[in-house]
Each structure stands twice: as structure tokens, then as C-alpha cells.
Amino acid sequence: MSNHARVVPSPGGGLGEIGSAQYFQALAARVVPDVRMNPVLLKPESDTRSQVVVMGAANAALSAMSWRQRSQLLSSVAETAYRSLAANYDVIVIEGAGSPAEINLATEDYVNLSTARWSKARCLLVSDIDRGGSFAHLYGTHALMPPDVRAQVTGFVLNRFRGDPDLLSPAPEDLQRLTGVPTVAIVPYIHQHGLPEEDALPRGRSTGLGPRIAIVAGPAASNLDEFECLLSAGIHVEFVRDRAGLTRSDWIILPGSKQTRVDLEWLRHTGMDEVIRDHAAQGRPVLGICGGLQLLGLCLEDPYGLEGSGAVTVDGLGLLSVKTRFESPKRILKTAAFFILPPGPWERLNGLIIEGYEIHIGRTSGEFDTEVAVVDAAGVAIGWHRGSVLGLYLHGFLESPTVLNAMFGVSVPALDNALDHLADIVAMSFKPGVLNSLITP
Numbered sequence: 131m132s133n134h135a136r137v138v139p140s141p142g143g144g145l146g147e148i149g150s151a152q153y154f155q156a157l158a159a160r161v162v163p164d165v166r167m168n169p170v171l172l173k174p175e176s177d178t179r180s181q182v183v184v185m186g187a188a189n190a191a192l193s194a195m196s197w198r199q200r201s202q203l204l205s206s207v208a209e210t211a212y213r214s215l216a217a218n219y220d221v222i223v224i225e226g227a228g229s230p231a232e233i234n235l236a237t238e239d240y241v242n243l244s245t246a247r248w249s250k251a252r253c254l255l256v257s258d259i260d261r262g263g264s265f266a267h268l269y270g271t272h273a274l275m276p277p278d279v280r281a282q283v284t285g286f287v288l289n290r291f292r293g294d295p296d297l298l299s300p301a302p303e304d305l306q307r308l309t310g311v312p313t314v315a316i317v318p319y320i321h322q323h324g325l326p327e328e329d330a331l332p333r334g335r336s337t338g339l340g341p342r343i344a345i346v347a348g349p350a351a352s353n354l355d356e357f358e359c360l361l362s363a364g365i366h367v368e369f370v371r372d373r374a375g376l377t378r379s380d381w382i383i384l385p386g387s388k389q390t391r392v393d394l395e396w397l398r399h400t401g402m403d404e405v406i407r408d409h410a411a412q413g414r415p416v417l418g419i420c421g422g423l424q425l426l427g428l429c430l431e432d433p434y435g436l437e438g439s440g441a442v443t444v445d446g447l448g449l450l451s452v453k454t455r456f457e458s459p460k461r462i463l464k465t466a467a468f469f470i471l472p473p474g475p476w477e478r479l480n481g482l483i484i485e486g487y488e489i490h491i492g493r494t495s496g497e498f499d500t501e502v503a504v505v506d507a508a509g510v511a512i513g514w515h516r517g518s519v520l521g522l523y524l525h526g527f528l529e530s531p532t533v534l535n536a537m538f539g540v541s542v543p544a545l546d547n548a549l550d551h552l553a554d555i556v557a558m559s560f561k562p563g564v565l566n567s568l569i570t571p
Contacts (some may be wrong), residue, residue, distance in 0.1 A: 131172040131180065131227065132328065133352035133388045137464055137487035138163040138186070141214070145462050146186015147171065147489055150355045151328040152225075158549045159223065169211035170204045170241075175350070175389055185211070188460050198238055205240035209248050216249075221569045224251060231274035246279045252568045253282045255311075260290040260319055265301050272309050285314035285564065292319045315560040324362055324548030326355030339364040340538045341415075344379035346402065347371055348393035352421070353386040353489075359529045363540040376405040380414065386525065387421025390454075390492070391437045391444060394425055403447055410449050415475040416519045418450075423513070423521030424492050427452040434458070436491055449519045451497035460491045467504045467512060467524045476503070476520050478536040486526035488512070494523070 134150035141164060148168035156163035165186035172180040182192040182200065184207055192200045215222055230242035246253055255271060257264040268286050275283070286305065288298075295316050302313035345357055347369040360367050368375055376382060384406075387393045397403040410416045418426040427446040435441055436456045446454075464487050469479040496502060496514050504513025504522045513522030527533055534540055557565065 131174060133173050133350075134326070134328070134355045135171065135173070135183075135353065135489055136163070137462055137489060138165060138167075140165050140186050144186075145464065147183055147462055148186065149328075150326060150353075154325060154545075154549075155223070155225070157545065158553065161219075166211040166215050169208045173352075173388055181388075186462070190458075201238035201240065205238075205244055208240055208245065212245065212248055222249070224249060229271060230255075230279065231271040233274055236276065243276060243279050246282055251282065252284045253279070254285050254287050254314070254568075255283050256287040256289050258290050259288045260292065264288055265305055269305060269308060272311065283311055284568070286311055287315045287317065288313060289317045290319040291316050312561075314564045315556075317556055317559040320552065320555060322362075323552055324358075324543060324545075325552065326358040328355075340366060340540070341380035342366045342368070342378065343381040343383060344368050344370045344376050345383045345385055346376070346397070346406075346422075347385075348387060348396050350387045350389035350392045350421075351385050352388045353419075353525055356419075356526050356529055357383075357385070359534060359542050362542040363534055363538065365538060365540070371400075373401055373405050376402055376409065379409075382406055382409050382414075382416045384416070384418040384422025384425050386419055386489075387425070389437055390421045390424045390430060391432065391442075393421065394430065394444065394446065397425070397447075406447060407449065410517065410519050413475075413518045416449065418519075418521035419527075420488070420490050420523055420525055421492075423450070423452075423523060424454040424490075424494065426450045426519060426521045427454055427494065428497075429453050430492075431455040450514050450516050450521050451501055452494050452514050452521070453497075454492040454494045456491050457493050458491060461488050461493075463488050465512065465524055466507050467522070467527065468506075469504055469513075471503055471515060471520075475518050476515065479533065482532060482536065484524065484527045484530050484533060486524040486530075488523050488525065490523060 132149045135147040136150050136153040137145050138148050138153065140146045146165040148163060148165055149171050152168040153163045156167055169185055171183040173183060174180050182189050184192060224245060226242040232239060236243060255268060257267050272280060272283065306312050343365060345367060357367060370376055406416060424430060425447055426449045428448055428451065429443055429445050431443045433441045466483055466485050469482045471477055471480040496511060501514045501516055502511045503515035503520055504524060506512050512524060531541060534542060
């Protein structure tokens, strides 16, 4: 479950979306990510509703079903994806979701329980010790798991530990006496690991390098992980949810949004829309990406109620001469974009060709061709500008080393370096021989 997604290939051709966490896990395994690696992705739209993405494509019928209704159907999808991967790879690393001891949902829990049964996997039970109560969590979870899956648990892992591991004794030994399961790893809390956050709001960082950038983290904000490169490069970044955070910024970025109408209403309720307009009126940079672009336009037309009940048209922030109409199907593709920008705050992007990706249902059109700022390989406009305001559909362009160097004169460590560093720490945290035993036939 995540609103952070990436565009990847489908085995039969075409493209689909998977969660960012699974995307980076595939890169860490040195394989090309594809939709089988996240066969079911839930993208929250409210506290009680999620869009269901199946094998990379949004499924409206399944999204409308209750959780229990759709579970058996999704279980079949997940098992098919697993067996397809098992035919291609010698080793599969499987990540469950939530808890395998939700006894009210056990009959429908294919994500943890059924997957363990299909795969006959050697299972590790991982607890976030930074949250506290890990030994009670591990003991209780182990006790409540169905006996057949419980028998597959070969080790406990304490993750994100701060302090001296020697102080944990005798708890691991006592836990093993109670459950028969050893604690096989104590993974330390790793600061500034260089990878995007999976779901949580990233923590901003003040370093004094470059402009002060405020990223508006609305209730439906999505794909916030794409700004991790700014943090890794040492740029001053804050994720803000109030007027004060905006007023002290040099740049304002409106990120992607899973529910653009929701974020627009929130901006107006908080008065942040006025701050954004004032910021732009002073000639200070405002950037909108995907849903952020849609917010910057003249209006949002939703004739089919794709972002809420009933047909509606609402005014946008009016900072770009574009209109957005929500239509199916969702546009999911990788894009090579060419920037066409006049002198001004964005001129350093002019002439660059940058690769990224698009994930959106909105179709945006400009009022004036002279405001086109970005075109795709076919020459179709996917970005517009007016003065200091730039909006575009290209996710991931701020992850480009070329863009970071052009705009800020900085570079970021290669992703492989971050992955290798993390892998080394995790490997050293396990008892000798444990990892090899997990993958030995």
C-alpha cells in the first residue's frame, strides 16, 4: 500500500506501475523491475478507500469491491505472479505487508499467510525496535500465527536498533526459550541511508546549501520519494503543511497528488493558495509536478467523477494558462522530455533532454502555445510556464544528475553506492551463515 509508484515493464509488453519500494528492491537485486514484483498495489484515496492496481494497471471494478470481496481474486493474481517469477529466478525474496497475525483477516490474508504457503519459504519475522515493544510483538505475533505458517518461521530480526546490543540480553535468549525461534539479526538504525522513504513523509534537512525549497505535502500528496535526491545533495528541503513553512521558502514545489481535488480544497482551507500566488507574483520560483501542474492551472474538469462523486468543475490556482480534464485510462509511460525555456529562474533547464515517467489520469491542454515549456519525444506538450511558474508531467526529473548539476551545481552519490552500503550493514548484522542458509535448497 503506497502512493509512491514507478513505471516498469509488463512481461507481455507495455508498461505498468509498481510501488517505489519494490522498484528499488529489484534494483538492489540487480534485476529489471517488472509488474510481477508488485502484482497488487493499493493506492490510498481516503481513510476508507484505495485504488487497486493489478499487474501494473488500475482496476476500477476491484477498487469498488470491499476488502473481503476482492481478496480471493487478488490472491489468484499474486500466486500467478509468484509462480511466474519462480520459473525465471533461482532465489526470490518476498516481503509481506502488515502483520501475519491479524486474526480477524486470517482467512483472506494472501499477502502474508497464503504467500508463505505457496512458496514454502523460510520466513523471518521482522520487528521495528525503534517503536518499542519488539519482544512482546514478536512473541504475540508468533503465538497468533496459524500453526503451519508459524512452523516456517526460522528467525526473528530486530530492525532499526539504537544503542548497545549487549544490553538486549537476556531477552533474545528468553524469547527463544518461549518460541523455539532464535533472534538471528540486530540491524542498527541507519541515518542518511540515501534511499527514498517507503511511505512516510520524508524528513527535510537544513544545510544552507542552495535555495530554501518548500515541498507542499498535502493530504493526498504522492511520489514524494522523488525528492530524496535533493536531500542527498545537501539542498535545504522542507515538507510543509502550513503557511509559515511556505513564507520562509525561496522555491515552492507542488508534488504529485493521488486526489488533486482534495489537495486543492486543502490548499484553500489552509490559506496556502494565497501564499503560493503571492510567491509567484513576486517572481519567485513555483514548480508543479503532475498533480502539482494540474493545481496550477485555470480549472479541473471531472465530468465522470473520477476523483469524487458526481461531475464537477473547480477553479485551479490560475497561475498557468492550462486546463485539466480527468479521463480514463490512466496514462502510464516512460518519457524523454525536451525543455524549452526562456531567460528566468528555469533557464538552466533550457535545451536539456531528460528521461522520466508519467502516471496520471488528467489530460492537460494549454491556452497559448507560447507557454509550452516541455515536450515529449513526439513533440506533444507535457509542461507549461508563465514567468517564474513551471508545471510539467515529468516525474523523476529532479533525480537526474544533469538537472541537479544544471540547477544547483551539485551531484549525488550513485544509487548503487547507497544500496551496497545498506547491504553491507545488513549482512554484518546477521549471525554467520544465516543468510546463506535461507537460500540453500
